[in-house]
Amino acid sequence: MRPAVKRRRQEWGRSGESAVKRAGDRATAGELPDTGDSPPLPSGKPVGKTRGRPRSEAVERAILDAVIRLLEEGVSYDTLSVERIARTAGVGKAAVYRRWSGKDELFLHVVREMEEPAYEGPVDGPLREVLIGALNWLRQMSLAKRRSTLLRVLAAHVHSHPELWKRYHETVISARRERLAFVLRRGIERGELRGDLDIDVLVDMLTAPILVRILLRDWEELPEEMPRQIVDTFLDGLGAGE
Incomplete structure (x- = not known):
């Protein structure tokens, strides 16, 4: 595993474990403290005006880490569900839908995060x-x-x-x-x-x-x-x- 990928995986592991514990302690049956995000439309766009506190980075990392852990355990994409991801992360489904429109968008986010950074070399010159x-x-x-x-x-x-x-x-x-x-x-x-x-x-x-x-x-x-x-x-x- 390349250092960049390994480093991101380690960072997710460290922050994800603590985030899971914090989010799990605060979560109830499908609920988290209000982050100020509105429920998503089918398109994934929020309804109305955003208010309240900003989204929790710790909760987001817990969700991303949950996807990785489930895949490492052999869970297939077809059986990977938002409900299962949320349960593994110790958060409610609403926390997932506030950030991604659904499983596809969340999975692609994970893929992009785990891949090498985008090429940022020069585009001009010889x-x-x-x-x-x-x-x-x-x-x-x-x-x-x-x-x-x-x-x-x-x-x-x-x-x-x-x-x-x-x-x-x-x-x-x-x-x-x-x-x-x-x-x-x-x-x-x-x-x-x-x-x-x-x-x-x-x-x-x-x-x-x-x-x-x-x-x-x-x-x-x-x-x-x-x-x-x-x-x-x-x-x-x-x-x-x-």
């Missing part, structure tokens, strides 16, 4: 260096998923539920692809790439080699030099030339 940096981040994130049993479990649940996968793609993957697409468009504008190229195809060409090894050939290594090799091959074939 095209070769920027692309190598982006692919190196993808390689590191892929290695983290390969090494972490928990991340593999999370990914398996997402991929096995079409609607969940669609929402994950819309909220997570699309943003990553657009960041890379922006870099490529800048490269075309500066004359570093040919101008007759389809951006979506270019994104696929850059990311596919790493994704193929992760998804289809997971026994193969992801060497450190792989991002550089991919980018150099890509630019040799598709660069604007002299």
